Amino acid sequence: MNTALTRSLIELEQHVARDGWDQGPRLFALADTAALIKAEPRLAAALAPETVEMAGLAPLRTYTSIEQEGFPGGRALDEALSGIGWPETVDGAALVVERVMLPPDAEADLPAESDGVNVDAWAAAHPQRQEVRIAVGVLRDGSRDCALRLxxxxxxxxxLSGPGLVPNLEDALAQTLQD
Structure with missing residues (x-):
C-alpha cells in the first residue's frame, strides 16, 4: 500500500466534499510535491505550509493534486478517459466521481438493458442503494487506491479507503498513464 497516495486521496475527497454533493466527475493530475516545488519554487507560496514542510521530509512523499478544468466536457466517462494522456512530469492521476452502489445480492435482480429498462434509473430507485463519492488514484509505479464517502x-x-474498491475505474484511470 502506498500511504502517500492514500493520504492524498482522502485529502482530495475532503476537498471535493466542501463543494457538496451532486457534482460531475473531476480529474486531477498528481505530482510529487517535493519535485513540484523544486521545479516551480513559486508554487510553494500557494501550498499549505504543512504540505511544504512534509514535502521536505525525506523519505516521506506527498502528492499535490492539480485539477484539470472542464473534464469531461459532456462525454461519457469511459470515452473521456480514453482520450486522456499525461506528460512524464505527472506522477499519477486521480478521479473523483459520484455513483450509486448496490449491495451484491441486488445484482440478481438487475434487469437487462435489452428489456428496455434504464438500468441507471432502476439502480437509483433501488431501496438498498447507497450514494457514494469515490476518489480513485493511480501512480506510474502501479500503486492504486481509493477513498470512498457514503x-x-x-x-x-x-x-473509507483501500485499493481495489472500484477496479474497473482504477484500470481505466491507469490507462491514461500509459505511453
Missing part, C-alpha cells in the same frame, strides 16, 4: 455517513471521519 452520502448517508457524510463526515470526514467516515471516509
Amino acid at each position: 452520502r448517508s455517513r457524510d463526515t470526514d471521519d467516515e471516509v
Whole structure:
C-alpha cells in the first residue's frame, strides 16, 4: 500500500466534499510535491505550509493534486478517459466521481438493458442503494487506491479507503498513464 497516495486521496475527497454533493466527475493530475516545488519554487507560496514542510521530509512523499478544468466536457466517462494522456512530469492521476452502489445480492435482480429498462434509473430507485463519492488514484509505479464517502455517513471521519474498491475505474484511470 502506498500511504502517500492514500493520504492524498482522502485529502482530495475532503476537498471535493466542501463543494457538496451532486457534482460531475473531476480529474486531477498528481505530482510529487517535493519535485513540484523544486521545479516551480513559486508554487510553494500557494501550498499549505504543512504540505511544504512534509514535502521536505525525506523519505516521506506527498502528492499535490492539480485539477484539470472542464473534464469531461459532456462525454461519457469511459470515452473521456480514453482520450486522456499525461506528460512524464505527472506522477499519477486521480478521479473523483459520484455513483450509486448496490449491495451484491441486488445484482440478481438487475434487469437487462435489452428489456428496455434504464438500468441507471432502476439502480437509483433501488431501496438498498447507497450514494457514494469515490476518489480513485493511480501512480506510474502501479500503486492504486481509493477513498470512498457514503452520502448517508457524510463526515470526514467516515471516509473509507483501500485499493481495489472500484477496479474497473482504477484500470481505466491507469490507462491514461500509459505511453
